[in-house]
Amino acid sequence: MTSAVYTIWLRNWKRYIRSKSRMIGSLVQPLLFFLSLGFGLGSAVSSGGDYMKFIAPGVIAMSVLFTSVFSGIQIIWDKQFGFLKETLVAPISRIKIMIGQTLGGATSALIQGFFMLIFTFLISGLSINLGIFIAILFMILIGLAFTSMGLAIASRMEDMQGFQLITNFVVMPIFFLSGALYPITNLPAVLKDIVYLDPLTYGVEGMRYGLLGTSTINPILSLLVIGGFTVIMISLGGYLFNKTKV
Amino acid sequence: MEKKKEMIKVKNLVKKFGDFTAVNGINFEVEEGEIFGLLGPNGAGKTTTLSMLATLLEITTGEAYVNDFDVATKRDEVRKSIGIVFQDPTLDDELTAYENLDFHGRLYGVPLAEREKKIAELLKLVELESKKNLLVKNFSGGMKRRLEIARSLLHEPKVLFLDEPTLGLDPQTRNKLWEYIKNLNKKKGVTVILTTHYMEEADSLCNRIAIIDHGNIIISGSPDDLRDQIGGDVITVETEDGVKLEKVIKGCKGCKSVKHHDGSVTINVDNASKKISEIVELVNHNKIKATSFVMHKPSLEDVFLHYTGKTIREEESSPIEHMRLRRRMWHGGGK
Ligand SMILES: Nc1ncnc2c1ncn2[C@@H]1O[C@H](COP(=O)(O)OP(=O)(O)O)[C@@H](O)[C@H]1O
Ligand SMILES: [Mg+2]
Numbered sequence: 294m295t296s297a298v299y300t301i302w303l304r305n306w307k308r309y310i311r312s313k314s315r316m317i318g319s320l321v322q323p324l325l326f327f328l329s330l331g332f333g334l335g336s337a338v339s340s341g342g343d344y345m346k347f348i349a350p351g352v353i354a355m356s357v358l359f360t361s362v363f364s365g366i367q368i369i370w371d372k373q374f375g376f377l378k379e380t381l382v383a384p385i386s387r388i389k390i391m392i393g394q395t396l397g398g399a400t401s402a403l404i405q406g407f408f409m410l411i412f413t414f415l416i417s418g419l420s421i422n423l424g425i426f427i428a429i430l431f432m433i434l435i436g437l438a439f440t441s442m443g444l445a446i447a448s449r450m451e452d453m454q455g456f457q458l459i460t461n462f463v464v465m466p467i468f469f470l471s472g473a474l475y476p477i478t479n480l481p482a483v484l485k486d487i488v489y490l491d492p493l494t495y496g497v498e499g500m501r502y503g504l505l506g507t508s509t510i511n512p513i514l515s516l517l518v519i520g521g522f523t524v525i526m527i528s529l530g531g532y533l534f535n536k537t538k539v
Numbered sequence: 540m541e542k543k544k545e546m547i548k549v550k551n552l553v554k555k556f557g558d559f560t561a562v563n564g565i566n567f568e569v570e571e572g573e574i575f576g577l578l579g580p581n582g583a584g585k586t587t588t589l590s591m592l593a594t595l596l597e598i599t600t601g602e603a604y605v606n607d608f609d610v611a612t613k614r615d616e617v618r619k620s621i622g623i624v625f626q627d628p629t630l631d632d633e634l635t636a637y638e639n640l641d642f643h644g645r646l647y648g649v650p651l652a653e654r655e656k657k658i659a660e661l662l663k664l665v666e667l668e669s670k671k672n673l674l675v676k677n678f679s680g681g682m683k684r685r686l687e688i689a690r691s692l693l694h695e696p697k698v699l700f701l702d703e704p705t706l707g708l709d710p711q712t713r714n715k716l717w718e719y720i721k722n723l724n725k726k727k728g729v730t731v732i733l734t735t736h737y738m739e740e741a742d743s744l745c746n747r748i749a750i751i752d753h754g755n756i757i758i759s760g761s762p763d764d765l766r767d768q769i770g771g772d773v774i775t776v777e778t779e780d781g782v783k784l785e786k787v788i789k790g791c792k793g794c795k796s797v798k799h800h801d802g803s804v805t806i807n808v809d810n811a812s813k814k815i816s817e818i819v820e821l822v823n824h825n826k827i828k829a830t831s832f833v834m835h836k837p838s839l840e841d842v843f844l845h846y847t848g849k850t851i852r853e854e855e856s857s858p859i860e861h862m863r864l865r866r867r868m869w870h871g872g873g874k
Binding site (some may be wrong): 297299300304307308311375377378379380381384539 | 593595614618619623629633643645646648690
């Protein structure tokens with residue numbers, strides 16, 4: 294029963310811990326953002342140290358977002374290299390395969406997020422308190438939602454050709470249009486509307502509440518929105534994966 | 540002799556992709572303990588047939604039963620009854636041989652103790668014990684295929700599906716694999732259904748074969764029966780002027796059939812040694828340039844030629860199939 298889910302998860306886990314270069318590679322980008330924006334932009338604004346702390350949740354969310362979307366999209370490789378057939382011909386339901394994949398992707402995304410969390414704490418001198426558990430809850434939701442989104446996209450793709458397109462036109466906008474790197478209070482009206490439509494905004498705001506103790510959006514609202522988004526994405530991923538053919 | 544259980548039953552099976560009919564109402568049965576082969580050129584519909592039997596592709600019309608379970612409605616039971624080695628590799632390259640087998644065992648709910656025992660036994664059977672902790676990406680094509688065969692047997696299936704088991708392997712590895720398959724069938728009594736476009740493979744491995752072409756089963760029986768149906772001997776004349784020779788031979792008494800195909804003319808006669816001189820005579824008399832005359836007993840190639848008017852190789856050289864093969868190579872298995 295549940296052992297099928299665990300089996301799929303275990304395989305994802307093994308692949309994750311073996312791909313050291315990918316592990317490090319996907320930390321480099323958020324770390325670069327953190328350091329260059331934190332020290333660069335931070336020095337231009339009056340309270341520089343505060344800006345670093347402000348974007349800390351943003352860059353953690355970034356590493357979770359990227360890792361999870363790409364873990365979901367991984368199944369394209371399984372399609373291309375045939376491994377998906379081995380899984381789909383086994384006497385288990387597709388929904389279990391999908392759950393295993395989602396949990397696997399979310400696990401690696403969460404660990405990448407933890408690494409970023411440690412870096413940001415060390416560099417920006419954030420203080421550790423119980424709010425960290427709130428941040429972790431939001432990280433889990435972001436991981437689950439965006440792994441499912443990756444799976445949903447991958448279920449509709451034939452090969453890796455659309456990969457770059459998805460990075461440029463889906464993942465990047467989701468990141469830059471969330472309030473990860475800038476405060477959302479004083480934005481121009483049009484941009485503000487878009488930012489409020491971006492589900493990641495609520496994930497980042499929730500994490501910000503956990504880590505800094507303050508946020509622009511009420512954390513309960515953040516939780517409801519990102520939670521709802523997670524449910525929708527898991528359903529969509531499940532639905533589309535169920536229809537995928539090998 | 541008592542009648543054995545039919546492990547696979549296929550009735551008027553049809554598969555359409557849009558307007559295109561890939562499998563066109565085929566019928567066959569596979570008995571328990573048999574090695575049954577679907578022999579046909581690329582694009583004949585072999586993989587499509589196996590995919591339907593393996594519950595991976597929906598049936599358009601018709602019925603199929605595996606181990607008495609309806610393929611359309613008893614998917615999980617069918618899946619538990621079969622082990623399958625697909626045409627293209629389906630291993631996880633980033634895992635070791637052991638981990639690939641372990642993954643399979645877990646998915647099929649084989650308990651830990653039994654799983655470990657079976658994995659050790661199967662790795663030994665396919666002579667990969669020493670490679671068990673090696674990542675599969677370092678394996679050769681033959682090793683991968685052996686590992687896949689081992690994996691397909693891990694949950695003790697009743698029927699083994701092998702889709703072009705030796706495609707792309709060198710002759711030595713191929714022979715070795717044939718031995719494994721025969722051995723498995725004999726020792727474990729597992730029923731085997733395989734597809735191939737290699738005549739020798741069908742001939743050396745299968746108790747019974749069905750020749751499939753353009754989605755239709757043209758004829759089925761044991762390799763010997765099929766050859767006997769052609770009967771007599773075969774004379775193959777290699778010539779650039781096949782059209783003319785075909786015409787000339789049509790007038791020859793005692794030549795049962797004559798077929799012209801890629802640079803050769805194949806003539807079926809009752810007794811080649813008696814007929815050969817007459818044929819050489821005819822060739823010379825009509826000033827036809829012939830490079831060689833070969834006499835032999837009918838082979839499966841001749842059976843195929845007899846029923847389809849073409850050799851398997853010719854069927855495969857159509858441009859569409861070439862494109863399809865290329866696509867498959869680039870995209871690793873296509874849809
Ligand atoms: N998913 C598909 N969509 C459309 N046509 C297909 C599909 N799969 C196979 N075909 C076509 O069906 C025919 C039979 O294919 P296949 O069963 O793979 O042949 P074989 O295994 O005998 O080489 C081919 O002409 C192939 O192009
Ligand atoms: Mg095939």
